[in-house]
Amino acid sequence: xxxLVESGGGSVQAGGSLRLTCTASEFRFDxxxxxxxxxxxxxxxxxxxxINSAGGTYYLGSVQGRFTISRDNAKNTVYLQMTSLKPExxxxxxxxxxxxxxxxxxxxxxxxxxxxxxxxxVS
Numbered sequence: 001x002x003x004l005v006e007s008g009g010g011s012v013q014a015g016g017s018l019r020l021t022c023t024a025s026e027f028r029f030d031x032x033x034x035x036x037x038x039x040x041x042x043x044x045x046x047x048x049x050x051i052n053s054a055g056g057t058y059y060l061g062s063v064q065g066r067f068t069i070s071r072d073n074a075k076n077t078v079y080l081q082m083t084s085l086k087p088e089x090x091x092x093x094x095x096x097x098x099x100x101x102x103x104x105x106x107x108x109x110x111x112x113x114x115x116x117x118x119x120x121x122v123s
Contacts, residue, residue: 002026002113004095009118012085016122020080022095022115029076035099036069036080037106038091038120045106046091049080050099058099063089085122092117 008020033052039045049069050058057069068081098112107114
């Protein structure tokens with residue numbers, strides 16, 4: 001069955017960096033647009049970044065210039081490089097095939113495939 005598995009979360013101080021990794025299995029990864037979403041306590045699910053099958057990207061305004069999304073189709077993997085992290089970036093980050101903003105809660109498994117989430121804490 002289709003699986004998305006995230007890794008790379010953790011706790012860092014403000015100004016630090018983390019790289020999130022999402023590895024996909026059991027589907028034709030090359031053909032899919034991919035996204036990173038996040039949800040902080042008390043907040044709605046937020047679309048952070050997307051990358052389409054041609055490599056075109058989108059970023060949430062508050063992360064533009066600090067986060068970089070990329071993909072390696074040979075490894076069925078999408079990355080989110082996060083730099084200059086701020087406390088407001090603290091959230092659970094989810095990899096997903098759903099590339100539109102949803103609001104509500106994530107993971108929204110009624111809309112595409114989602115990973116289990118990885119916690120990012122910035123203090």
